Amino acid sequence: MSTYTVRGSFPARDGPQEFETEVEAPNEDVAEERILSNLGSQHNLKRTQVTIDEVAA
Template identity: 65%
Template structure:
């Protein structure tokens, strides 16, 4: 497994909040899915409320 850094923004009460997270995943697609799942569970967000930007191997 590799470590990926995913950046983007999500819709918060006060507007858009930027984020940058590191996740362990076998490839970029799985890293994106894990970020959607984590943000959704932690902040009660739907996928349409999350915009993923850059995904890079770290």
């Protein structure tokens, strides 16, 4: 599995909150899904609220 760096933002109380997270995944699509799942569970967000700007290997 490769390590991917995912960058993006989501709405927070003080305005947009940017994030940069590394995740291990077999491909970029799975990395994106894992980030959406993690942010949704940690911050009570829906997938449509998270904006992913970049997924880099």
